[in-house]
Amino acid sequence: MRWEGLLQSYKDFLPITENTPMLTLNEGNTPLIRLDNLSRDWGIDLYVKTEGANPTGSFKDRGMVMAVAKAKEAGSEAIICASTGNTSAAAAAYAARSGLRCIVVIPEGKIAMGKLAQAVMYGAEVVSIEGNFDQALSMVRKISETEAVTLVNSVNPYRLEGQKTAAFEICDQLGGKAPDILSLPVGNAGNISAYWKGFKEYHQAKQTGLPKMHGFEAEGAAAIVHNRVFENPETVATAIRIGNPASWDLAVNAAKESQGKIDEVSDEEILCMYRKLASSEGIFAEPASCASLAGVYKQLRNGEIKHQTKVVAVLTGNGLKDPNTAIDASPVQPVKLPNDEQAVAAHIKGVVHV
Amino acid sequence: MRWEGLLQSYKDFLPITENTPMLTLNEGNTPLIRLDNLSRDWGIDLYVKTEGANPTGSFKDRGMVMAVAKAKEAGSEAIICASTGNTSAAAAAYAARSGLRCIVVIPEGKIAMGKLAQAVMYGAEVVSIEGNFDQALSMVRKISETEAVTLVNSVNPYRLEGQKTAAFEICDQLGGKAPDILSLPVGNAGNISAYWKGFKEYHQAKQTGLPKMHGFEAEGAAAIVHNRVFENPETVATAIRIGNPASWDLAVNAAKESQGKIDEVSDEEILCMYRKLASSEGIFAEPASCASLAGVYKQLRNGEIKHQTKVVAVLTGNGLKDPNTAIDASPVQPVKLPNDEQAVAAHIKGVVHV
Numbered sequence: 001m002r003w004e005g006l007l008q009s010y011k012d013f014l015p016i017t018e019n020t021p022m023l024t025l026n027e028g029n030t031p032l033i034r035l036d037n038l039s040r041d042w043g044i045d046l047y048v049k050t051e052g053a054n055p056t057g058s059f060k061d062r063g064m065v066m067a068v069a070k071a072k073e074a075g076s077e078a079i080i081c082a083s084t085g086n087t088s089a090a091a092a093a094y095a096a097r098s099g100l101r102c103i104v105v106i107p108e109g110k111i112a113m114g115k116l117a118q119a120v121m122y123g124a125e126v127v128s129i130e131g132n133f134d135q136a137l138s139m140v141r142k143i144s145e146t147e148a149v150t151l152v153n154s155v156n157p158y159r160l161e162g163q164k165t166a167a168f169e170i171c172d173q174l175g176g177k178a179p180d181i182l183s184l185p186v187g188n189a190g191n192i193s194a195y196w197k198g199f200k201e202y203h204q205a206k207q208t209g210l211p212k213m214h215g216f217e218a219e220g221a222a223a224i225v226h227n228r229v230f231e232n233p234e235t236v237a238t239a240i241r242i243g244n245p246a247s248w249d250l251a252v253n254a255a256k257e258s259q260g261k262i263d264e265v266s267d268e269e270i271l272c273m274y275r276k277l278a279s280s281e282g283i284f285a286e287p288a289s290c291a292s293l294a295g296v297y298k299q300l301r302n303g304e305i306k307h308q309t310k311v312v313a314v315l316t317g318n319g320l321k322d323p324n325t326a327i328d329a330s331p332v333q334p335v336k337l338p339n340d341e342q343a344v345a346a347h348i349k350g351v352v353h354v
Numbered sequence: 355m356r357w358e359g360l361l362q363s364y365k366d367f368l369p370i371t372e373n374t375p376m377l378t379l380n381e382g383n384t385p386l387i388r389l390d391n392l393s394r395d396w397g398i399d400l401y402v403k404t405e406g407a408n409p410t411g412s413f414k415d416r417g418m419v420m421a422v423a424k425a426k427e428a429g430s431e432a433i434i435c436a437s438t439g440n441t442s443a444a445a446a447a448y449a450a451r452s453g454l455r456c457i458v459v460i461p462e463g464k465i466a467m468g469k470l471a472q473a474v475m476y477g478a479e480v481v482s483i484e485g486n487f488d489q490a491l492s493m494v495r496k497i498s499e500t501e502a503v504t505l506v507n508s509v510n511p512y513r514l515e516g517q518k519t520a521a522f523e524i525c526d527q528l529g530g531k532a533p534d535i536l537s538l539p540v541g542n543a544g545n546i547s548a549y550w551k552g553f554k555e556y557h558q559a560k561q562t563g564l565p566k567m568h569g570f571e572a573e574g575a576a577a578i579v580h581n582r583v584f585e586n587p588e589t590v591a592t593a594i595r596i597g598n599p600a601s602w603d604l605a606v607n608a609a610k611e612s613q614g615k616i617d618e619v620s621d622e623e624i625l626c627m628y629r630k631l632a633s634s635e636g637i638f639a640e641p642a643s644c645a646s647l648a649g650v651y652k653q654l655r656n657g658e659i660k661h662q663t664k665v666v667a668v669l670t671g672n673g674l675k676d677p678n679t680a681i682d683a684s685p686v687q688p689v690k691l692p693n694d695e696q697a698v699a700a701h702i703k704g705v706v707h708v
Contacts, residue, residue, distance in 0.1 A: 002386055003385060025385075025387060025637065026386075026387050029385075031380035033380050037453075050380070053407050055637065056636075056638070057672070057674055093632075093636035093637075093638070096632065096634060103702055114468065114677045116677075116681070117678075117680035117681050120687065121629065121673065121680045121683075122633060123632070123633035123686070125686065127691055127702075128690045129692065129698065130690075130692050130693045131693035135693055139693070139695050143695060143699050143702070146699070147702065147703075173356040174356075278476050279450050282379055282410075282446075282447035282449075282451035283379065284410070284472055284475050284476065318411070318674060319471070319475065320411055320468045320672060320675060323471035323677065324471075326472070327470070327471050327474065329475075330474040332479065332480075333474065334460070334470070334474070334482045335481050336482045337482070337483050338484050339483045339484045339493070340483075344459065344497065345500070348457055348481075349501070
């Protein structure tokens with residue numbers, strides 16, 4: 001039968017009333033893929049949760065469907081968010097689906113092209129400001145206090161409620177049991193908090209066990225790891241280029257309660273894993289997503305993750321969100337040849353024999 | 355439980371032996387989404403099959419998993435294809451997953467950026483030739499006859515075997531019954547042929563009924579409609595920019611047998627529906643995909659599709675494949691403002707009151 005989306009599938013675990021519209025773009029139900037090649041090479045049992053298969057290409061759809069449904073239920077006619085890209089795409093899509101106006105405030109520059117394309121296609125009103133993400137977030141918070149618009153950034157509590165459903169799915173996909181370790185990228189820190197909430201609730205209802213939560217910030221935006229705000233965060237992983245995470249305390253708590261850890265990885269480690277995941281497993285995730293796998297690899301080498309462990313790494317977004325980084329990061333570029341069979345055949349053999 | 359991909363899920367309907375590797379990137383199981391807003395506006399019961407949710411972002415994954423599994427089974431060490439993009443992405447991904455070499459020959463220029471990014475990231479060897487798609491296809495056919503490489507274009511019969519599974523899923527998702535009309539874009543014409551084969555086989559096994567097959571070419575590449583090869587096909591819908599379809603006869607037969615039709619739509623109609631789908635339903639598909647919906651709308655207006663009909667339109671690829679077209683086609687572009695709350699608030703109200 002047809003998958004009916006998160007609100008319908010997990011309504012018993014969500015803040016849904018008889019007046020909540022059952023909004024959906026059939027988000028959720030994303031594949032959990034076993035990485036056979038990396039599992040063998042690394043000596044662990046490794047899976048990825050491919051959140052890029054969601055309708056707008058990232059995990060943000062899970063929280064946004066809940067937040068927009070509640071905004072609609074409350075009679076709101078407009079939503080607003082600050083975003084480095086993925087949030088704006090999700091907000092704009094669900095606003096379009098439910099007939100709400102959507103205003104997106106983005107920091108100028110360094111927004112991945114695919115994400116900007118999405119927001120404008122879904123009909124959002126996009127405002128680019130001369131400032132970074134943290135300044136954009138501060139601005140929309142203030143505007144939502146004085147204007148008739150609902151804030152749908154992750155400070156909106158319904159966002160985390162929707163996002164926690166990914167933890168439910170992972171337990172279901174692993175046969176009713178949580179993995180040993182859940183690894184994920186940390187930017188604004190809402191997702192790690194939501195996953196932890198989800199694992200705890202599902203364990204209470206279904207005795208699924210609890211994973212250790214391992215979150216990874218990019219070195220140039222590692223506020224939680226270094227316990228200080230990064231005024232000018234910098235990383236190739238634009239989706240986690242955030243210097244003052246909104247859910248800072250929740251994330252620290254998730255790591256502590258679960259006996260996990262918030263750690264950091266370098267851009268080099270992220271890009272290395274970005275290429276490796278695509279070329280050895282056929283999975284193309286956006287750079288920020290690969291912080292989760294880069295972190296697992298780092299902690300395997302330094303002994304913080306043991307062999308035979310069952311690890312699920314969350315790939316938060318689709319690689320197609322950011323084609324420019326892919327082309328820049330690729331070691332092999334296309335070769336131009338004339339329309340001549342001999343030339344092409346010779347080239348192919350040449351590559352073999354070199 | 356975990357969806358295990360097409361080969362496992364539909365093995366009774368596929369050419370699988372005990373020696374076929376159960377290759378998968380968890381392709382298939384893509385959402386069937388009801389278009390509530392367009393259904394109401396158009397007076398039909400309209401669904402889209404969102405094939406962009408597949409692992410590489412298009413329907414090509416269905417055929418490629420089968421073709422690459424069979425190449426592996428046969429002991430092949432390399433695959434080759436000509437491609438305007440989606441085929442190359444799928445071929446490269448499954449080759450990476452199964453440890454095969456992948457050679458992709460692309461016509462120069464007009465390849466959507468996301469698709470090229472995928473092929474290089476997955477580690478394919480990409481050769482760009484001075485010619486169009488039809489010339490590239492002709493070349494790889496010849497090369498596969500003399501060199502030790504397996505051709506995985508849709509002339510490889512396993513491709514259509516894998517692709518037919520989308521018809522099975524649609525019947526399952528509609529409660530065991532085929533829709534009245536199946537609408538889809540027509541480029542190389544393999545997909546319409548595969549769907550028709552799938553519907554017939556599933557009907558024979560499970561009495562699901564048969565839909566009318568409505569296929570739509572782009573006007574600038576409408577070989578089947580005009581019954582002549584288009585030497586220099588031109589359309590914004592790059593994925594169906596093909597002037598001499600490989601599965602021409604099969605497509606004509608599918609339309610005839612099902613009492614359907616192969617028809618054409620203009621670039622303007624395609625782009626109009628591309629924007630409408632995103633802004634009124636929150637679904638972002640690549641331009642070629644929207645030929646299916648543009649065709650439905652055209653035939654509704656001229657009376658060839660009746661009110662109350664149950665129609666499934668296939669959205670063959672993810673909109674993120676082609677971000678440049680999205681940005682070019684968007685009526686509303688981002689507005690640049692200073693980092694000043696007052697200025698942004700005023701702008702928002704201004705947009706409301708204009």
